[in-house]
Structure formats: C-alpha cells, structure tokens
Amino acid sequence: MIDAKQVIRLLQYNDPDNVLLSVHLSVPAEVPGLREMSVRLDSMLGALDAPADHRARMALAAEVEAIRSAVTEHARDWLGHGVAIYNSAALGFHEEVAVATPLPDRVVLGRRPYVRLLLSALAHVKPYFVVVVDRRQAWLYRVEGHAIERLSRLVDEGVRDSSYGGWAGFEEYRVRNRAWELARKHYRSTAATLDSLLKDNDREFVVGGNEVNIVEFIDLLPHPLRERVAGTFVVDPHTMTAGDLRLLSGRALAERRARYEARLRADLSDWAASGLAVTDLQRCAEMVTQALVDLLIVIGDEEIPGWVCDSTGDILVDQPVCPTCGQRARRLEDVIDEMVARVVSLGGRVEFLSGPGRPGEDGRPIVGARLRHRLVRRES
Numbered sequence: 001m002i003d004a005k006q007v008i009r010l011l012q013y014n015d016p017d018n019v020l021l022s023v024h025l026s027v028p029a030e031v032p033g034l035r036e037m038s039v040r041l042d043s044m045l046g047a048l049d050a051p052a053d054h055r056a057r058m059a060l061a062a063e064v065e066a067i068r069s070a071v072t073e074h075a076r077d078w079l080g081h082g083v084a085i086y087n088s089a090a091l092g093f094h095e096e097v098a099v100a101t102p103l104p105d106r107v108v109l110g111r112r113p114y115v116r117l118l119l120s121a122l123a124h125v126k127p128y129f130v131v132v133v134d135r136r137q138a139w140l141y142r143v144e145g146h147a148i149e150r151l152s153r154l155v156d157e158g159v160r161d162s163s164y165g166g167w168a169g170f171e172e173y174r175v176r177n178r179a180w181e182l183a184r185k186h187y188r189s190t191a192a193t194l195d196s197l198l199k200d201n202d203r204e205f206v207v208g209g210n211e212v213n214i215v216e217f218i219d220l221l222p223h224p225l226r227e228r229v230a231g232t233f234v235v236d237p238h239t240m241t242a243g244d245l246r247l248l249s250g251r252a253l254a255e256r257r258a259r260y261e262a263r264l265r266a267d268l269s270d271w272a273a274s275g276l277a278v279t280d281l282q283r284c285a286e287m288v289t290q291a292l293v294d295l296l297i298v299i300g301d302e303e304i305p306g307w308v309c310d311s312t313g314d315i316l317v318d319q320p321v322c323p324t325c326g327q328r329a330r331r332l333e334d335v336i337d338e339m340v341a342r343v344v345s346l347g348g349r350v351e352f353l354s355g356p357g358r359p360g361e362d363g364r365p366i367v368g369a370r371l372r373h374r375l376v377r378r379e380s
C-alpha cells in the first residue's frame, strides 16, 4: 500500500496548463453498485469548468477520458475501497491509489495532484498488527481496513506439568517459578517476532488477551516496542474469532485516536493563546506562505476556495490580488490543500482531525498552524 511519503512525492508533478485531474471516489462494496458510481463520476466530470484556452480544453478532454477508462477497467479491484486517481496526459502521469476507507467524492483540476483527502485517509487507516498473548501462546495478525490476516501462532517450547497443584511448599514454588520463567521466555520471543515485523516501518500494534497477560507482556517489552503499543483489549484466546479481533482492536485504536484528537485541539488553543499558533484562516495562509509552520492541523474536509500567486507563492483567502507583488493570483479550488502541500513539501507535519461538531460553525477553526517560533506581540 502507498504511504504518505509516496503521496508527497506526487507533488513534484506540475502541469502549467492547470489541467492535472485528481478524482476521488468511494467504490461500493458490491458489483451492482458500480453503475450508480459511474453515473456519479460522470456528473462530477461533467461539472468541471472548461478552460478558456483551446489547448487546455483539449487536454482536459483527454484527462477525463483517461479517468473514465481507468475506472471502467479497475473498479472491480477496488470494491469497498476509496480510490484517488490522478492523471496528466501532458506530463505522462497516471496514478491510482486505493485506500481501505471511503473517500468523499471530489474532482479537482489544478497544477499538481490534490493530496489532502488521500493524506487524511492514509493517516486514519494505517495498517497495524494485533498480538493476542497468553503465557504459552501468541497469535499474530495484520489488519488493513476491514481485512484481517492471520500471520502466525507462536508457542513456547517449554515442557509443562499442570499437575503441580497437589504438591506443597518448596516444590510448588519451584514449579510455579519455572512456569513463570517459561512464560517470560515466550513473551520475549513474541516481542522479538514483533520487533522484526516493525523494524522497517512506522506500524503500531494492539495487544489482546486477559488483563494479567496483557500487563505481563507489555511490562517485558523493550522500550522502543512499548512505545508502539497503540492500545489493548480483553479477549479470550480460546473463543476469539478474527472478526472479534478486528472489531476490538479497531475500537481500541479509535478510542486512542479520539483522546489524541481531543488533546491536540486543547493544545492548539493553548498554543494560539500564547502566540505559538494561529487558527484564523487568513493568518494560517500567511504563516504557511512564509514557511513558518511546523505543524498544520486540518479539521474536517471542507473545501475553501481561494487564490495562489505563482510569482511569490502567496496563498490568499480573502481577495485575489497578491499583496506582495500586486498581480492577480490564480484561482484555487481549495486553499487548505495548497497549505497541506506546502507544509509537507517543506518537511512539516500535518494532522487531520475529525471529531465532534462541524468545523467553521460557531467560530470553530477549520485549520490551525503551529509556528516554528512564537509570534512576538507588538508593543502598542
């Protein structure tokens, strides 16, 4: 599966004719839904504004055709997925990315690929691992979207005598101690297996089992692995099904995500209060223009039209004339996407929040920008 870094690489494509086409679709889970989807697609493509320039108009017709045939050819491979398709015939560029989550229907024409929706989807549906442990066994799974795949079952090699209960005193102690030694060994070898799965990626994992085993296992994890525990859930390994694991691990992750988003919202208002962040749309655009943003927080997925000056890079929200050079700026379908692209291209981080309430309502911010340096308050 494509990752955020690969999406950021798409930003190198730049079509001066402004007809690079980005299409986002949710593909239905079942084949009979495809007809309705292609009607939706046709109406979105039909609603695109034809460029004034003849060459650009011809180019756009080619883009639309390329998208249509890509969808006809591959829709059945994408059932139940969101898909982003990028095409620029002039640049010889065509990219199709399917993600395990729906994407809002959106078609955008521009100079470069529209990356905001795809980056947001990738941030929310990163594949992860699930490990269910007890003292003797461990079951490993990989989850991607709704799919869960069993990787392996690890069993310790220790010989166990379950009849020790009848012994008294030292012998019982010795056997129990031996059992714990074996459990510890088994937990450690499970950790080593996980470590090799996580070595070359930024994946996380969720730990399941009974409360005691979860704690024992996590306590024995080396620090770097413990950092990547994304949640825990209680499950009985003897009765669990793959469906249970998918559901319980997904719930654990969603809970953690909700806590994380709530904390980030609180942090954003603290940062804004102390001059380390701005949340006004125009101010955010200015800060991004000046490359002062190290963390951009995008709330919701609403499009905000605006302009960008191709000479000076000014991103404009309120009016089309560039304040820096005085020229008329180019129309953008979505300034938020421009901000996202700018920040990630400069090595900054972008977080996409959903959460309660519609952004923009009651003055709720739709974007927040944490700055590299605190703003100095002007003395009056």
Ligand SMILES: [Zn+2]
Binding pocket: 309, 310, 311, 312, 313, 314, 322, 323, 324, 325, 326, 327
């Ligand atoms: Zn300008």
